[in-house]
Amino acid sequence: MEQYIEHAADFQHTKNAKDLVGLRVLTTSGRKLGTVREVRLSKTHAFDGVVVKKGLLGRKRYICKTYIKEVSDKAILLSIEPATTHEGRKVVSVDGKVFGKVIKLHRVEYTNQIHSLLVRRRLHKVTIPFSHVKLLGKSVILKTNYELARKTYGKRA
Amino acid sequence: MANALEGSITSEDVLGKNVIDSNGRFLGVSDKLYIEPKTLRVLGVSVDKGFLRKGMIIATHYIREVAKHAIFLNIQPLFLLKGKQVFGCHGGKVGKVTAVEAVRDTNDVAAIMVGRSRIPMRDIGVIGKNIMLTIPAKDVQVPAKAKK
Numbered sequence: 001m002e003q004y005i006e007h008a009a010d011f012q013h014t015k016n017a018k019d020l021v022g023l024r025v026l027t028t029s030g031r032k033l034g035t036v037r038e039v040r041l042s043k044t045h046a047f048d049g050v051v052v053k054k055g056l057l058g059r060k061r062y063i064c065k066t067y068i069k070e071v072s073d074k075a076i077l078l079s080i081e082p083a084t085t086h087e088g089r090k091v092v093s094v095d096g097k098v099f100g101k102v103i104k105l106h107r108v109e110y111t112n113q114i115h116s117l118l119v120r121r122r123l124h125k126v127t128i129p130f131s132h133v134k135l136l137g138k139s140v141i142l143k144t145n146y147e148l149a150r151k152t153y154g155k156r157a
Numbered sequence: 158m159a160n161a162l163e164g165s166i167t168s169e170d171v172l173g174k175n176v177i178d179s180n181g182r183f184l185g186v187s188d189k190l191y192i193e194p195k196t197l198r199v200l201g202v203s204v205d206k207g208f209l210r211k212g213m214i215i216a217t218h219y220i221r222e223v224a225k226h227a228i229f230l231n232i233q234p235l236f237l238l239k240g241k242q243v244f245g246c247h248g249g250k251v252g253k254v255t256a257v258e259a260v261r262d263t264n265d266v267a268a269i270m271v272g273r274s275r276i277p278m279r280d281i282g283v284i285g286k287n288i289m290l291t292i293p294a295k296d297v298q299v300p301a302k303a304k305k
Contacts, residue, residue, distance in 0.1 A: 018218050029285025030241075075248020081285075090183075096227020098173060138219070139181035146226065 015071065017047075024075045025052045025063065031085060031150040034058055036076065048077065059084075062156070067112065080112045090139040091119050093146035101152075102140060111132070119153070166223060175227040176204045176215070182270075186213065187228055197269060202228065219264060232264045233284075243271050244285040249294030274299050 017039045034054030035065040039060070049064040051074050061082065069079040083105045091099045100121035108115050114130040117140065121140040128142070132152075135141040142149055168190050176184045185206035191214065193200055200217045213234065221231040235257045244252040256270040268277045269288070274297050276290065283289040290297070 024248065026244060026289070027286070028283065030244055030283060030289045031285065031286030032242070032287070070247065072247035072249075074250070077248050089181075091175065092181065092227070095225035096177060096229065111237070135181055137180035137182070137195070139177070139183070141177075141181050 027078050027081045083114050092141050093149045095145040097146040178230045245294030251294045
């Protein structure tokens with residue numbers, strides 16, 4: 001193959017963008033986020049990120065190249081655990097009582113930094129700042145006990 | 158006597174509470190205390206996981222805190238690894254965990270079994286939603302079938 005190259009990698013060190021479509025996308029914890037549906041280029045025609053979707057009804061997520069750790073033949077590995085994967089988790093006070101359920105995570109612009117959590121508590125919604133969260137795992141554990149949490153975040157969002 | 162008992166907790170404070178592991182997962186409800194008959198030392202707590210599900214016993218040194226509404230552990234029990242997907246370091250699929258080998262009776266992983274392959278702890282990178290290895294999927298050794 002003839003090559004016309006200037007200030008760029010030679011052909012051997014490039015990847016076919018078509019091969020990326022259909023690759024599985026894994027987060028740091030090994031969670032399968034979905035498969036690559038689109039490869040997006042920037043205005044300067046450089047690789048900028050991928051659009052990921054899981055199944056037919058899953059939501060589409062755009063992951064920019066900053067959060068991509070590795071692109072291999074089998075998968076794309078991310079350097080993050082996307083914040084939105086924590087939606088639907090139980091919120092538990094530090095003394096172990098269930099406070100509510102996360103329905104939405106507010107992020108700092110489009111980054112993966114969480115600003116606050118919108119929590120459904122009985123019939124209303126409350127906002128909890130992320131600084132009040134002790135652990136973000138299988139459930140969200142707050143730094144405060146139930147009584148204090150009830151008083152602090154009791155106001156409707 | 159009253160001063161000596163100050164700050165102590167009773168069996169009522171421990172039993173009937175939700176048991177939550179270090180990752181915030183609800184494991185079940187504490188239902189029994191195991192006490193050594195001679196020294197009367199509490200050895201552990203049994204956890205009822207629900208109808209038709211096999212319970213487990215958690216030794217006291219794995220209990221981080223007995224809070225007002227729950228018992229918090231400082232570990233993630235090994236049995237939770239079973240059924241997780243295993244991926245190589247480049248994202249290649251290895252399979253599902255079929256069994257977990259523990260270091261004696263502790264909660265430390267010695268190895269995991271994926272099908273017939275035994276993956277030692279040194280090759281395990283991240284244990285999270287799934288398991289990521291530190292070696293590529295193709296380097297996982299599958300033992301040859303024994304000839305009849």
